[in-house]
Amino acid sequence: MDLHDIIKELREENAQKIVLLVADGLGGLPLQTGGKTELETARTPNLDALASEGVCGLSLPVLPGITPGSGPGHLALFGYDPLKYRIGRGILEALGINFEVGARDVAIRGNFCTVDAAGNISDRRAGRPTTERCAAMCAKLKKIQIPGVEVFVEPVREHRFVLVFRGDGLGDQVNDTDPQKTGLKPLEASGKDTASRKTATVANQFIQEAGRVLGKDLPTNMVTLRGFATYPKIETMNQVFGFQAAAIAVYPMYKGLARLVGMTILDAGSTLENQISVLRSAWDKFNFFFLHYKYTDSTGEDGNFAAKVDKIEKLDQVIPDIRALNPDVLIVTGDHSTPSKLKSHSWHPVPTLLWANSCRSDQVTGFGEAQCLQGGLGQFEAKHLMSLAMAHAGKLAKYGA
């Protein structure tokens, strides 16, 4: 039986409020064997108090050893099995620039490239143009018209743009046209089924037109397309969990992921303090809040241990403001680990704390990876976090008599 079927069968709506605070890439590693992680190094009296009163554990976003991207990492926290619900690269790129993709869309990641007189690719990234030039080239591409579909082109940055075809019966089983090597022509797009062949035909027309409109604009005189993806069919969090859910995120990608599961996207401003103000003013209108904090991931990706520690300490400082609102369930976790030692996302389990009045206390007195390992939640698949949140919020009835 599917997890969502059980939840839909057992769920009971009430006014209790759940806050899911996601510190992106929260988990870390010590720089030296036996040392402390970023979270363990940070001075976090407020998180420690929450951990001490609540219950802690380590979540596995996907499976042991599997490093998640932001999409699967967040879907799991939102209660969606990341192995069942997959989000294609094109859709994620579109979400990342706040493009509102819909059910009739195929979203595609585009790259500007350079081709020589014979049409062979000489630079797969067109010498990494400035983002301004990217926007100017996209303005040219926007003029391309293809009968039967709407075409949208939006710049991302440097050589990257998002291309969306909107129309009926468009599939996404289409190959990438980037041959992955210089000295070769871009590949022709071809589709695996009828709907995808339709998309491929449109894509090949677009590429031909792109060559025409960009033709003299060296070095950005051609494009390659990859990650063809239709909008995934996902039930909303309201449909599955019965939540009135709101997202308070600064970065477009996370707003997009929240929109994907039907959350209302609140204008979050650009700072953590803005986010907390928004939370406060929206408090009465929703019963589930997703707060996203990006900087624990970006500092980890930069390999900057000290900066990650600092960003964790900054996050700790807003915890009293959240608690002042009297949430019934407050969860602090990450969508994956981003150890500054590795400068990338990793597969290591993610420190997680859940605070509510119905927690069975464990021996954890501070929020950190080693302490979480001793916590009452144990190591668990992240997709179960929402069931735990619902249970602690009195939103799940008994299973069976």
Added chain:
Amino acid sequence: MDLHDIIKELREENAQKIVLLVADGLGGLPLQTGGKTELETARTPNLDALASEGVCGLSLPVLPGITPGSGPGHLALFGYDPLKYRIGRGILEALGINFEVGARDVAIRGNFCTVDAAGNISDRRAGRPTTERCAAMCAKLKKIQIPGVEVFVEPVREHRFVLVFRGDGLGDQVNDTDPQKTGLKPLEASGKDTASRKTATVANQFIQEAGRVLGKDLPTNMVTLRGFATYPKIETMNQVFGFQAAAIAVYPMYKGLARLVGMTILDAGSTLENQISVLRSAWDKFNFFFLHYKYTDSTGEDGNFAAKVDKIEKLDQVIPDIRALNPDVLIVTGDHSTPSKLKSHSWHPVPTLLWANSCRSDQVTGFGEAQCLQGGLGQFEAKHLMSLAMAHAGKLAKYGA
């Protein structure tokens, strides 16, 4: 989505080397409540250092409470779900005597038995003949010819032999012919489908011929057949994980299991020191090594606690030789527990350590069951061990964007 599909999608080949050291039946039990297990009793400074620097846990070979045989235990460690990939008894027997079974074979475990004048079984094991007599009787059986198939008969020991039919379209859904009681006639073989009926017909012909050639050789004057099994269709470790994999095992069964998943079988000699020399000389040619150490299991099966402790200490002594080769990932575990208190395989979780540069250290300072219970790997299904090994060796890309 199947685990192997994910791994095939995400895997990236590189030169990093993984060593999987399997101490067969490693897990144990204290003789008295509150006492120490064999592994906890053994003096193991080198394993303790590895455990201290790396990450530990307890692996569940199949499911809680399920005691694995050597086949499922090893398949799980090799990254194959032992509930999905099953190896029939006949195939395991054939692997155990180093018989090279192939895709057109049905392998069967045979027993010599004694029948009386009426054809009823009076001794199901023919008085446990000597292994020499077993070989002599097999020599007689080898002469049996059956049209349309090749017949192979190989002695195992005492009353046991391996029978292989090689031909096209042979199934393995055939009943055991041993009635499990004396005073009854051997059962007729019958097949559940067309291919298996073909095998059953061949088997009945073989049994009839066996009666004829053995007829006067009391007490080994008849045979029963059981565990009909075709060769399982298993992708190789190279196909699934991209490994260049080599096995360094002394006993045929483990060589056979390694061959089943496509490992190159290196001539390992007969001692642990031989095995280490082979590892050293093959080091540059492969990037995955399976080393099998039998004696932790056989001493456990003997119920000899002190001998098992001694064998563990002997294993500990070669750890520096392995580390001197600078493996990127070194795993020490067992395929199951074999507590000398129980004198048999058991279902108890198996102490496991993984050493690599990217480990999140836990509080474990020595290699033993109680300490592993506090380890960062937690309790996990053994089939996930290969994903963890790959992650730590940088061989798995991010899942999703």
